[in-house]
Amino acid sequence: MTPLILSHYTATTCVGHGLAALEAALRSGRGGLAPCAFETVDLDTQVGEIVGMEEERLPAALREFECRNNRLAQLALRQDGFVEAVQAAIARVGRRRLGLFLGTSTSGILETEIAYRHRDPVTGALPPAFSYRGTHNMFSVAAFLRALLDLEGPAVVVSTACSSSAKVFGSAQRMITAGVIDAALVGGVDSLCLTTLYGFHSLQLTSCRPCRPFAVDRDGISIGEGAAFALLERPGPAASAASIALLGVGESSDAYHLSSPHPDGLGARLAMEAALAAASVEPAQVDYLNLHGTATPSNDRSESRAVVAVLGAEVPCSSTKGATGHTLGAAGAVEAVICAIALERGFIPGGINTTEVDPTLGVRYLTATQEVAPSRVLSNSFGFGGTNCSLLFGRLG
Numbered sequence: 001m002t003p004l005i006l007s008h009y010t011a012t013t014c015v016g017h018g019l020a021a022l023e024a025a026l027r028s029g030r031g032g033l034a035p036c037a038f039e040t041v042d043l044d045t046q047v048g049e050i051v052g053m054e055e056e057r058l059p060a061a062l063r064e065f066e067c068r069n070n071r072l073a074q075l076a077l078r079q080d081g082f083v084e085a086v087q088a089a090i091a092r093v094g095r096r097r098l099g100l101f102l103g104t105s106t107s108g109i110l111e112t113e114i115a116y117r118h119r120d121p122v123t124g125a126l127p128p129a130f131s132y133r134g135t136h137n138m139f140s141v142a143a144f145l146r147a148l149l150d151l152e153g154p155a156v157v158v159s160t161a162c163s164s165s166a167k168v169f170g171s172a173q174r175m176i177t178a179g180v181i182d183a184a185l186v187g188g189v190d191s192l193c194l195t196t197l198y199g200f201h202s203l204q205l206t207s208c209r210p211c212r213p214f215a216v217d218r219d220g221i222s223i224g225e226g227a228a229f230a231l232l233e234r235p236g237p238a239a240s241a242a243s244i245a246l247l248g249v250g251e252s253s254d255a256y257h258l259s260s261p262h263p264d265g266l267g268a269r270l271a272m273e274a275a276l277a278a279a280s281v282e283p284a285q286v287d288y289l290n291l292h293g294t295a296t297p298s299n300d301r302s303e304s305r306a307v308v309a310v311l312g313a314e315v316p317c318s319s320t321k322g323a324t325g326h327t328l329g330a331a332g333a334v335e336a337v338i339c340a341i342a343l344e345r346g347f348i349p350g351g352i353n354t355t356e357v358d359p360t361l362g363v364r365y366l367t368a369t370q371e372v373a374p375s376r377v378l379s380n381s382f383g384f385g386g387t388n389c390s391l392l393f394g395r396l397g
Contacts, residue, residue: 001173001177001219001247001248001249001278001279001355002174002177002234002394003027003235003245003246003247003279004176004232004233004234004235004245005055005232005234005238005239005243005244005245005246005351005396006118006175006230006231006232006233006243006244006246006340006393007085007089007232007233007247008080008081008085008145008196008230008231008335009080009082009228009229009336009337009340010076010077010079010080010082010228010229010230011076011226011228011229011274011334011337011338012050012072012075012076012079012081012095012227012228013032013048013050013224013225013226013323013327013334014031014032014034014047014048014050014051014225014226014324015030015031015032015048015323015324016105017034017050017052017076017079017293018079018080019079019080019090019337019341020251021202021211021342022337022338023345025242025323026320026323026341026342026347026349026369027368027369028241028264028337028348028369029040029323029350029352029368030098030323030352031210031322031323031324031325031352032048032121032138032213032224032323032324032325032351033046033047033048033210033211033222033322033325034046034047034049034208034225035047035234036197037049037196037245038116038192038193038197039110039192040199041194041197042196043198043206044200044208045197045201045206045207045208045212045222045223046207046208046209046211046222046325046328047192047197047222047223047224047325048222048223048225048226048324048325049192049225050072050075050225050226051055051077052074053068053071053072053191056071056074056075057069057071058074058144058149059066059251059274062148064131064133064134064145065134065140065144065147065229065356066111066135066185067108067110067111067134067136067140067189067291068108068110068111068133068146068192069104069106069107069108069110069135069140069141069189069190069191069311070108070135070140070141070189071191072142072191072225072227073141073189073225073227074144075146076146076187076226076227076228076229077148077149077227077239082229083149084281086098086149086185086231087102088151089183089185089231089233090151092182092183092236093181093182094182094184095151095153095179096152096153097148097153097182097183097337098151098182098184098185099153099154099156099172099176099180099181099183099184100142100145100146100151100153100154100155100156100170100184100185101140101156101158101164101168101169101175101184101185101186101187102142102145102153102155102156102157102158102165102168102186102187102188102189102226102242102249103157103158103159103160103163103164103167103168103179103187103188103189103329103330103332104138104141104159104164104165104188104329104330105159105161105189105190105329106190106191106193106195106196106328106329106341107135107136107137107138107140107141107159107164108134108135108136108140108141108191109136109193109195110131110135110191110192110193110194111130111131111133111136112126112130112195113195114192114345115127115130116203119390123297124147127249128200130193132142133292133328137151138157138159138250139155139217139370140290141158141189142155142156142157143155145185149185149237149274152183153158153181154175154181155178155295156168156171156206156264156331158171158233159329159381160385160387161170161329161340161383161384161385161387162294162328162329162331162332162358162381162382162383162384163328163332163382163383163387163388163389164328164329164330164332164383165187165188165189165228165330165332165333165334165336165381166331166332166333166335166336166379166381166389166390166391167251167332167333167381167387167389168186168188168332168333169186169232169246169249169336169389169391170249170251171331171387172184172186172232173246173249176232176234177276181354182233183231183232183233183234184231184232184233185229185230185232185330186229186230186232186308186333187227187228187229187230187330187333188226188227188228188327188329188330188331188332188333188334189226189228189330190225190227190300190328190329190331191313192223192224192225192302192356196223196328197223197250197341200223200395201204201258205220205221205296206220206221206222206223207219207220207221207295208300209292209353210222211321211322211325211326211327211353212295212322212353212354212355213291213293213294213295213300213318213319213322213351213353213354213365214291214293214295214300214319214351214354214357214358214361214363214365214368215295215353215354215355215356215357215358216356216357216358216359217298217356217362218296218300218354218358219295219296219297219305220295220296221294221295221296221321221326222295222321222322222325222326222327223325223326223328224263224321224324224325224327225325225327225330226325226327226328226330226331226334227325227330227333227334228333228336228337228387230331230333230334230336230337230340232246236394237347239396240396241329241395241396241397242395242396242397243395243396243397244340244343244344244393244394244395244396245393245394245395245396246391246392246393247278247279247376247384247392248274248275248276248277248278248279248281248300248392249274249275249278249298249389249390249391249392250270250271250274250275250276250277250278250387250389250390250391250392251271251386251388251389251390252267252270252271252274252275252386252389253267253385253386253388254266254267254270255385255386256294256385257369257385257386257387258384258385259295259384260298260341261298261299261302261303261386262302262303262386263298263301263302264302264305264333265302265304265305265306265307265309266306267308267381267382267386267388268292268302268303268307268388268390269306269310269387270391271380271382272281272306272307272310272378272380273307274390275390275391275392276310276374276378276392279378279386279391279392279394281376281392281394282317283296283310283311284312285375285376286311286315286351286376286377286392287315287316287348287372287375287376287377288315288316288317288339288342288348288374288377288378289292289307289311289315289316289317289320289377289378289379289380290317290318290319290320290335290338290339290349290377290378290379290380291303291307291317291318291319291351291380292319292331292380292381292382293318293319293320293321294319294350295319295321295322295324298383299309300358300361300379301360301361303382304361304362304363305382307363308328308363313362313363313364314364315319315363315364315368316348316364316370316372317363317364317365317366318348318349318350318351318365318367319351320335320349320351321339322351322353322354323350323352324344326382332379332381332383332389332391333382334377335381336379336393337377339379339391339393340393341376343375343377343393343394343395345371346356346371346373346374347369347370347371347372347376348366348369349368349369350367350368350369350370351366352367354367355367364378375394375395376392376393376394377392377393377394378390378391378392378393379391379393380385
């Protein structure tokens with residue numbers, strides 16, 4: 001695979017808006033999880049809610065897209081000069097040669113949940129002002145960003161649960177390699193809603209404490225919301241050996257079970273092996289692994305078996321979901337940006353909240369940030385139904 005540079009990137013999560021807030025949280029071991037006070041939810045669980053969502057307003061001309069998910073997308077885009085970077089990319093390649101590839105799992109489902117509270121008591125009809133097309137529809141966020149940024153290239157939304165916004169890197173890479181586009185805006189957006197909170201609770205997968213990935217006392221996930229974006233481009237004259245690049249993409253679909261991973265991590269293993277093979281990188285050359293690490297007993301166990309089988313027991317690894325929560329369809333993009341920050345700023349993030357690592361998992365799990373500069377980092381994202389994706393990042397040189 002020909003490497004593609006991440007010429008610009010940004011992320012917004014419950015630890016703050018933009019890269020500076022995210023880096024500061026990762027370095028200091030500060031998390032953004034708090035007891036759930038979202039909307040009308042009555043659950044004993046911790047969530048990663050983003051501050052400032054209620055104040056965000058969409059342009060008047062785009063009010064048909066009004067929903068929490070699209071407000072989050074716009075809030076994240078406004079950080080770190082990302083909109084300006086997109087405009088610069090358009091100037092380089094043209095509006096029709098810049099593709100848009102986004103991942104989401106919830107889209108604007110919260111708007112539908114609210115609409116159902118106000119349906120007609122006689123007919124059951126939803127309120128006339130409710131727009132499924134502009135909000136809940138999975139393509140809503142792509143349609144909104146195409147209009148907001150005045151893009152004219154191919155636009156795709158991937159919805160494969162928690163691997164969604166990792167898989168968009170593969171979709172974009174293939175389109176660039178095929179010559180259909182010259183650059184891509186990739187990313188993921190997922191916002192809090194009642195369906196995911198009550199849904200994961202009904203599956204007995206949520207924890208009443210901040211999630212503790214790979215801990216001996218792990219007992220479930222903490223759901224968060226987030227958005228992250230990156231510009232993927234072929235290396236140009238401005239690229240240098242220090243440029244952060246996507247080196248390899250690995251995808252698999254083991255279809256073992258709708259909501260449980262393969263016990264031996266078959267799909268996870270295949271995805272990691274494919275990412276390494278695409279980049280012609282040996283397992284010993286990986287300096288850090290950002291685990292999917294959801295903090296459920298079965299997910300962490302199956303992932304650990306895959307990690308040991310592919311990378312061995314000594315690769316430094318951690319899950320950053322203890323800080324951000326599990327941002328579901330946005331997790332792949334959020335954690336890709338975390339990997340890019342680690343490469344650019346020269347450190348390896350530790351996994352917070354975990355005080356005692358489960359010794360039966362057999363991996364080198366970091367509970368504190370290491371001031372060690374990695375050269376190649378791997379990021380895992382695994383979704384319901386066995387939709388798995390691993391991304392390998394490193395310096396271009």
